[in-house]
Each structure stands twice: as structure tokens, then as C-alpha cells.
Amino acid sequence: xxxxxxxxxxxxxxxxxxxxxxxxxxxxxxxxxxxxxxxxxxxxxxxxxxxxxxxxxxxxxxxxxxxxxxxxxxxxxxxxxxxxxxxxxxxxxxxxxxxxxxxxxxxxxxxxxxxxxxxxxxxxxxxxxxxxxxxxxxxxxxxxxxxxxxxxxxxxxxxxxxxxxxxxxxxxxxxxxxxxxxxxxxxxxxxxxxxxxxxxxxxxxxxxxxxxxxxxxxxxxxxxxxxxxxxxxxxxxxxxxxxxxxxxxxxxxxxxxxxxxxxxxxxxxxxxxxxxxxxxxxxxxxxxxxxxxxxxxxxxxxxxxxxxxxxxxxxxxxxxxxxxxxxxxxxxxxxxxxxxxxxxxxxxxxxxxxxxxxxxxxxxxxxxxxxxxxxxxxxxxxxxxxxxxxxxxxxxxxxxxxxxxxxxxxxxxxxxxxxxxxxxxxxxxxxxxxxxxxxxxxxxxxxxxxxxxxxxxxxxxxxxxxxxxxxxxxxxxxxx
Numbered sequence: 001x002x003x004x005x006x007x008x009x010x011x012x013x014x015x016x017x018x019x020x021x022x023x024x025x026x027x028x029x030x031x032x033x034x035x036x037x038x039x040x041x042x043x044x045x046x047x048x049x050x051x052x053x054x055x056x057x058x059x060x061x062x063x064x065x066x067x068x069x070x071x072x073x074x075x076x077x078x079x080x081x082x083x084x085x086x087x088x089x090x091x092x093x094x095x096x097x098x099x100x101x102x103x104x105x106x107x108x109x110x111x112x113x114x115x116x117x118x119x120x121x122x123x124x125x126x127x128x129x130x131x132x133x134x135x136x137x138x139x140x141x142x143x144x145x146x147x148x149x150x151x152x153x154x155x156x157x158x159x160x161x162x163x164x165x166x167x168x169x170x171x172x173x174x175x176x177x178x179x180x181x182x183x184x185x186x187x188x189x190x191x192x193x194x195x196x197x198x199x200x201x202x203x204x205x206x207x208x209x210x211x212x213x214x215x216x217x218x219x220x221x222x223x224x225x226x227x228x229x230x231x232x233x234x235x236x237x238x239x240x241x242x243x244x245x246x247x248x249x250x251x252x253x254x255x256x257x258x259x260x261x262x263x264x265x266x267x268x269x270x271x272x273x274x275x276x277x278x279x280x281x282x283x284x285x286x287x288x289x290x291x292x293x294x295x296x297x298x299x300x301x302x303x304x305x306x307x308x309x310x311x312x313x314x315x316x317x318x319x320x321x322x323x324x325x326x327x328x329x330x331x332x333x334x335x336x337x338x339x340x341x342x343x344x345x346x347x348x349x350x351x352x353x354x355x356x357x358x359x360x361x362x363x364x365x366x367x368x369x370x371x372x373x374x375x376x377x378x379x380x381x382x383x384x385x386x387x388x389x390x391x392x393x394x395x396x397x398x399x400x401x402x403x404x405x406x407x408x409x410x411x412x413x414x415x416x417x418x419x420x421x422x423x424x425x426x427x428x429x430x431x432x433x434x435x436x437x438x439x440x441x442x443x444x445x446x447x448x449x450x451x452x453x454x455x456x457x458x459x460x461x462x463x464x465x466x467x468x469x470x471x472x473x474x475x476x477x478x479x480x
Contacts, residue, residue: 085161086163105140108137114131127144129143197459213225251274273463295366310410316406317375380397403475416466416471421461425461427460435454
């Protein structure tokens with residue numbers, strides 16, 4: 001029988017210098033291997049506390065890329081473009097193409113190719129009969145309807161400026177045809193900068209030494225016991241939560257040239273990279289969630305994921321959003337006469353001791369795609385939530401109703417959502433000793449300050465990356 005996977009655990013206990021040596025402390029381990037230990041602590045804190053799911057689903061499960069520089073680049077191949085809008089409305093829109101006559105369509109670029117069949121929004125097809133010619137900043141195309149019906153025409157509504165035309169295939173003559181051409185699109189090159197974030201805390205000389213005992217897996221398949229001062233563990237969770245806030249709400253502080261006007265007191269640029277919400281391109285609002293809304297959202301999201309592997313979308317939301325999702329599902333169940341509530345799934349107990357239970361946390365689309373709901377405590381209790389307007393019916397922050405559909409599929413073998421850190425600065429943590437030295441740090445008679453206490457400092461250089469930014473959706477609740 002195979003050995004079970006080592007379990008990461010933590011429990012609260014008292015400090016005992018006969019049992020808790022410096023070499024077995026988290027503080028010491030972080031000094032030597034922060035890039036290995038930080039993800040494990042993220043996983044542990046994420047499983048036990050669930051305050052930072054975004055950190056958990058990137059760093060906590062190993063979706064991290066370490067780089068040498070402060071800037072990172074990546075290529076993004078969005079959905080291939082197959083349509084173009086008309087640049088101008090033809091001067092005469094009546095009887096276009098009637099009797100097989102040529103007519104002109106003007107597009108903003110030379111994207112379509114000679115010989116290809118174009119299709120309008122109502123499905124009318126026309127062939128490009130010659131090479132397009134420049135017309136100012138636009139291009140003119142001579143086209144002819146494919147239909148052999150002499151009375152067929154291109155509808156006037158299909159040729160209004162902005163109307164979309166799609167490219168199908170190239171149809172040529174039986175003999176002596178010439179080669180044409182093909183379109184191609186290069187990936188977009190995205191460049192961003194990593195953000196340096198810090199946190200410090202102080203402990204007095206009278207701090208009590210209750211500790212957290214943590215079991216971490218070893219290479220041999222067992223578990224090693226490490227420990228960290230309980231007060232430090234609480235600060236560690238606060239630090240992880242502040243990192244989580246940056247991953248969600250970070251607002252880019254530099255322009256397209258990489259220049260920022262925000263300087264600190266030392267004249268150093270304060271670089272803030274974009275958080276996940278700023279990277280998501282698609283924005284939408286809702287007032288009351290319905291299954292039809294969810295269905296349309298899911299279809300639109302997955303529509304652009306044709307080249308994805310292990311397709312999955314996670315819906316991040318707060319208590320309010322989870323309640324909206326559950327209500328929408330139950331409304332759909334009631335409206336379609338699904339009445340099987342008495343089999344222990346929704347109602348349990350008997351007699352006078354009945355319990356109404358059961359909440360929807362997953363939606364499976366008719367196309368087979370699955371969306372799972374993950375609650376984000378920051379949307380309920382974070383700084384943005386506390387500053388948010390209240391929902392008129394529930395009194396919860398409107399931020400609690402925010403629904404962020406994140407594409408967490410793989411593209412070209414890489415996860416769409418991942419963390420980027422600077423090598424050797426994934427997590428730095430050090431102490432400044434005063435009258436006391438934090439547990440787990442090597443002690444001596446030299447001190448860095450005369451304060452009756454000590455301080456501990458965190459520093460991390462990192463960023464969050466959503467590589468395919470057009471297949472996710474940030475949907476906010478807007479209600480009077």
C-alpha cells in the first residue's frame with residue numbers, strides 16, 4: 001500500500017527550549033530557503049484560514065515563475081481575428097449587387113484577401129473580385145454576390161458603418177488560378193514591472209512565547225516539525241493578506257513607457273504593477289443575478305478559449321455574490337419544476353426537527369464547461385469592502401457582490417494565472433534585535449537598537465500575471 005501524501009498541519013503549543021531549537025524554527029528556515037518555504041506557508045495558511053485564495057491558487061500550488069529582473073514580459077495570443085467592421089456606409093445602399101453587378105465595400109485596413117468569400121451579419125455572401133485599393137486611411141474592396149439569383153441583393157442594414165463582415169474561404173477558377181495570401185497575427189507582447197512590498201512589526205520585551213508547531217513534508221515522504229512564535233504567525237497571516245490585497249487590487253503606477261511620477265522620501269520610484277482586477281479586460285455590471293446571465297457570461301468566456309487545455313473558470317466572489325449565485329440556481333430549479341427536495345439533499349431531519357440546507361457552488365454549462373464558486377474574504381471584510389457602499393437589501397458591502405470569473409486554464413503548457421517573483425527576493429524576512437531577540441533567531445550580546453523590544457521585517461518582490469486577459473470577466477453589482 002502506497003504511503004499517504006504528507007500532511008501540512010499547524011497547532012498551537014507552549015515554547016519549550018528543551019524541545020524547540022533554533023534550527024527547527026520557521027524563522028531560521030525562512031532565512032535559508034524562503035523560495036521553498038513561502039509557498040508551503042501560503043498553502044498552510046490558505047487551507048486553514050482561507051483569507052488569500054489567489055495566493056493559494058498561484059504560489060500555494062507552485063504556479064510561480066522566478067526571474068532575475070524587475071521587469072517581466074510575456075506573449076499573449078488572443079482569439080484570431082476573422083471579422084472586420086465596415087469603415088463607411090456606401091453612398092447608395094439600395095439594390096447592392098443586384099443582377100450580379102460589382103459593388104464597393106470599404107474597410108479600415110487590408111485584412112481581407114482577394115478571392116475570399118465574405119459573409120455579412122445576416123449571412124449574405126460576396127466574393128472579393130480584385131485586389132483592394134487604398135482610399136485615404138481605408139481600403140476599397142470590389143465584391144460580387146455569390147448567389148446566382150439575379151434579384152438577390154445585399155441588405156442595406158448589413159452595410160452600415162460598423163457592421164461586421166467575416167472571411168470564410170478562397171474560391172477560385174477551375175484552371176490557371178494564381179496563389180493568393182494568408183493572414184497571420186503575432187502575439188501581443190506585454191511588459192510589466194514587479195512590485196516591492198514590505199511589512200514590519202514590533203514586539204515588546206515582555207512578549208509571551210506561545211508558539212505554533214507546524215508539520216512540513218520532507219523529501220523522504222515524512223513530516224518535519226518546525227515552529228514559529230504564535231504572535232509572529234498572526235503577523236505572517238496579516239502579511240499574506242496584504243500581499244493578497246496587492247494581487248487583487250494593485251493599480252499600475254507607471255505609464256506605457258515604464259515611467260512613474262511617484263517617488264518616495266529617498267527619491268526612489270514607487271513601482272506598483274497591475275493587480276488581477278486591472279488586468280481583466282472585460283468589465284460588466286448586474287443588479288440581480290439570473291441563470292440566463294450566468295449562462296451568457298460562461299458562453300462568452302469559453303468562446304475565446306478554443307486553444308486552452310484543462311479548461312476551467314473559477315468564480316471569485318464574496319458572501320453576497322455567493323448568495324446571488326445560490327438564489328439564481330434555486331430560482332431556476334423552481335421555475336423548471338425540479339421538486340426533488342425531499343431526498344436529503346435540501347431538507348434533512350424529520351418531524352419537528354427539519355433543516356433546510358444545500359447551497360449551489362457549481363454551475364455546469366450546456367457546453368460541458370464547469371464554473372466553481374470560491375469565496376474571497378477580502379470582498380467581504382477587506383479595506384475596499386469596508387469603504388464600499390452598502391447593498392440596499394442585505395446591508396452587505398457592494399464589493400461582497402463582486403463576481404470575478406477567472407480563466408485558470410492552461411495555454412501552451414503554462415497556467416493562465418501565475419505569480420512572478422524576483423529570484424532571491426521571493427520573501428525576505430529579518431529581525432532587528434533590541435533588548436530581546438525574536439524566538440528562532442541566533443542570539444548574541446550585540447544589539448542593533450536600544451529599544452526594549454525587537455522588530456521583524458518582511459519584504460517581497462512579486463507580481464500576479466493573467467496571461468490571457470480577454471477570457472476573464474470582472475462583474476460588479478450596481479444597484480440603487
